[in-house]
Amino acid sequence: MGSAAALERPDKPVFVTRGLTKVYRMGAVEVQALRGIDFTAHPGEFVVILGPSGSGKSTFLNIIGGLDRATSGEAYFQDHDLIDASEAALTRYRRDHVGFVFQFYNLVPSLTARENVELVTEIARQPMDAREALALVGLSDRSEHFPAELSGGEQQRVAIARAIAKRPEVLLCDEPTGALDSATGVKVLEALTRVNEEMGATTLVITHNAAIRDIAHRVVSFASGRIAVIETNAARKPAAAVSW
Amino acid sequence: MRALHKKLFRDLRRLWAQALAIALVMAAGAATLILGTGAYQSLAQTRASYYEANRFADVFANLTRAPKVMVAELAAIDGVAAVEPRIVKLALADLDGVAEPVSVLLVSLPADHEPDLNRIYLRQGRLPEPASDNEALVSDRFAKSHGLGPGASFRVLINGLRRSLRVTGTGLSPEFVYAVGPGDLMPDERRYGVVWMREPALAAAYDLDGAFSSLLVKLVPGASQAQAIGRLDAALARYGGQGAYGRKDQTSHAFLDAELKQLAAMSRILPPIFLVIAAFLVNMTLTRLIALEREQIGLLKALGYSSLAVARHYVEFAALIAVIGMVIGLAAGYLLGNGLTVLYARFFDFPFLVFSRNPAVYAIAAGATLAAAVLGALNAVRGVVFLPPATAMAPPAPARYRKVLGDIEMIGRSFGRAAVMSARHLTHSPLRSASSILGVALAVAVLVGSLWSFGSINYMIDVTFYRSARQDATISFANARPATAAYAVQHLPGILRAEPFRAVTVKIRAGSVERRLALMGRPRKADLSRVLDASLAPVAMPESGIVLSLSLAEILKVRTGDLVTVERLDGDRRVFDVRVAAIIEGYIGLTAFMDMDALNDRLGEGELISGTDIGIDPTRQAELFAALKTVPAASFITLQKAALAKFRDTVAQNITLMITVYVTLAAIIAFGVVYNFARISLSEQGRELASLRVLGFTRAEVSGLLLGEIAAVVAIAQPLGWAIGYGIAAAMVRGFSTELYRVPFFIGRDVYAYASLLVILATAVSALVVRRRIDRLDLIAVLKTRE
Known part of the structure; x- marks a missing residue:
């Protein structure tokens, strides 16, 4: 699918936020992490979010992922209001619709690659087979290994398999390549783009690595709690063409 | 105060709940040691000085x-x-x-x-x-x-x-x-x-x-x-x-001796249990603390602290917990010891009480507590403290898990991957899991090992008063009287039945062992006061031969068919040999029976009786009692049912007290072990559990995981606890049995059930406390940090 089509198609947006703010209170100090974010994401979009540390990009991802609550503003996933949702509703939302990938993988060390994926498929509504998910990220032959027996890149791909196995509508990735070298990072990015294309999951990837921007449909840059720039890539590069 | 000492006190404040749980287990050990030994020494000294002075x-x-x-x-x-x-x-x-x-x-x-x-x-x-x-x-x-x-x-x-x-x-x-x-x-x-x-x-x-x-x-x-x-x-x-x-056969002295023996047995069994558990807990907690502080340890060493100084720091942490336990334990032991001595004094007539303040007992209790702490600490400290600073500062190698047996697949299929996580986590630190299981098992065991006695006493009462000594009362004559005296008794008002007996004081000897006791002659088909065999079936008096209680037979080392020598101690001191015809059950005293006619034949004094067992018509009891006061021949009337009521009363009072004490002790163990286990598990798996929450697991599901682990530990501990409790009970039976009475070794299923139930309750409470922490897991912080 072309980038322009993704931007302009008339279907309902996956995410809509308006005037989203977040204030952290750290003792006597108030930290304004988000200062009014208006954002929309459409089905199947691959969005890269750039920005320096403290620009608010992770806070934003946490809020639309149902991990944190905004101080004010509106945030919707499809028809779900994420601002007024109860704790249980947010858990439900994460369980049914969201796939997460983190910088530090967060795999369960006592479960093998396949079992880590099954952890999620067991509680999901329409999961794919764990082996299928691992095949999508190119790890069919490592499925019986424990995390301690896998490289960092492999662990991150297991995390991606775990995130997509539930067939989520959205895939939220916070610095997925942050702990990886270039060659391994590319493999992870290839897995992400492939999943995005084959499953059509709206994918948001946070990174401070500008090299990654070329693989996105859109690039959103955060600065000081605001969206500074939104750029649309006229032509996406394949992940394999990226390096840093 | 040195910086490390400040760290020590802050660590203690941070981990106060775990530290307190451990300190309480130690306190229980020190307290039971002082309590038992203190009360024993107080009573022994009171007795000795009373005997001496008077x-x-x-x-x-x-x-x-x-x-x-x-x-x-x-x-x-x-x-x-x-x-x-x-x-x-x-x-x-x-x-x-x-x-x-x-x-x-x-x-x-x-x-x-x-x-x-x-x-x-x-x-x-x-x-x-x-x-x-x-x-x-x-x-x-x-x-x-x-x-x-x-x-x-x-x-x-x-x-x-x-x-x-x-x-x-x-x-x-x-x-x-x-x-x-x-x-x-x-x-x-x-x-x-x-x-x-x-x-x-x-x-x-x-x-x-x-x-x-x-x-x-x-x-x-x-x-x-x-x-x-x-x-x-x-x-x-x-x-x-x-x-x-000698004094050994003097009633008052013998009872007092039996009581002292029981106290000594108690103070030998309980304290080691608590101290062993305390050592395990210190080891568990400190191992985790040290694992969490691995980088700090590396840093301290990089700054120039020696391995020994770092090791001492952690041993001091354990010692500080021990000091808290000691203070609580010594104070509780002191107070409870006095209380127990006073309680005993209620049963015994002493003009004064000497409260033993033997500093050695306190020193031993304090030393044992400290030793348990240091022992637990040393083992924990060994691993990390002696690593080179650079290695210590680097994060530990990721935990390597293994698949355990093929059943894991089965667990996964039936209970989900979460159960697999629990199972692998449990088997990953087998020593900790095993010591937690042992700890919970010991809590169960303490209960089985104490609660069984009440059932046994009831069993003893049932056998003794409802199956064996079924008479309402026994009239003893001052001197043996002709058999016709039984008819006179029979004609007193309100007597339903009267069964005569003959009693003579004898020495029974087999080889070099002899015992002094009253040999009872009973009618062959006595029905009021019956003699029962091991299966509690009534035994008819053999035509000739003697029937011995099991405890007497064991002391004399004789079996059915062996000969024993009977020496009469009152009267003409005649000596005769008689064959053991049967061995019977009997919990109170050392007893020996013969057929009354056979006994009278042997004694050669004609048909004499020493008293009668009687059944009383309850509606005419007052009339009978009034009449008995004037029967010159009667010197003593034992009211079995009144004795039983008194006995039950006393037992009931003691039960309430003992149950309170033992349940408290068991709850301390169960809570201490489970709370520490859960906190450490949570600390190790907090990150994984938070990840699961992020992935969409509900609070209940995530708590279920940790609680499932606890449940597994507690479940595995039950049968082990029953077995250890059985062992403790067996040891106590040996420790408690005296020639005055033998405690029947009888553990009903209800004892196991109550013990498990109480421990599971204590577990549930500590699990709930930990669950509140799971609910408060910080989801975002976890994602941002490296383990």
């Missing part, structure tokens, strides 16, 4: 009648330091407002001076005047229960004559610390007391002028008691001597 005799002898002129001969026996002749007779008393029969032991005081042995401790009033023939000093408890202060009077049937006695005072004697009436299970001060009168009064009443019927003997320190007893028996044989005996 010159308690070493040897006792009862006889029919011996002239006082032979006292000098007795005093000259080798090893004898002092002798005290006196008159002792059992009699029925008649007290206003007391319906049931009351017996008193009449004991003579020398005519014009205080006794030299078994001196009386005067509580109130004065001794009877030397010349008085109706003044009496009454045992303190008996006086109190009947309101008999100085000046009061009551009636006693002395040798068939009703006499009114005036109370001059109340007192105690080392001879009656535990004043239990013949045939009774425990002292009943309403129905049994001691009455001291001047000798001339009793001598006149019992036709013993210039004679005595009881002898107290004090031995020279180091003298052979057996030799002295042999000589005394020889000298007293022709005066109807019933065999001299």
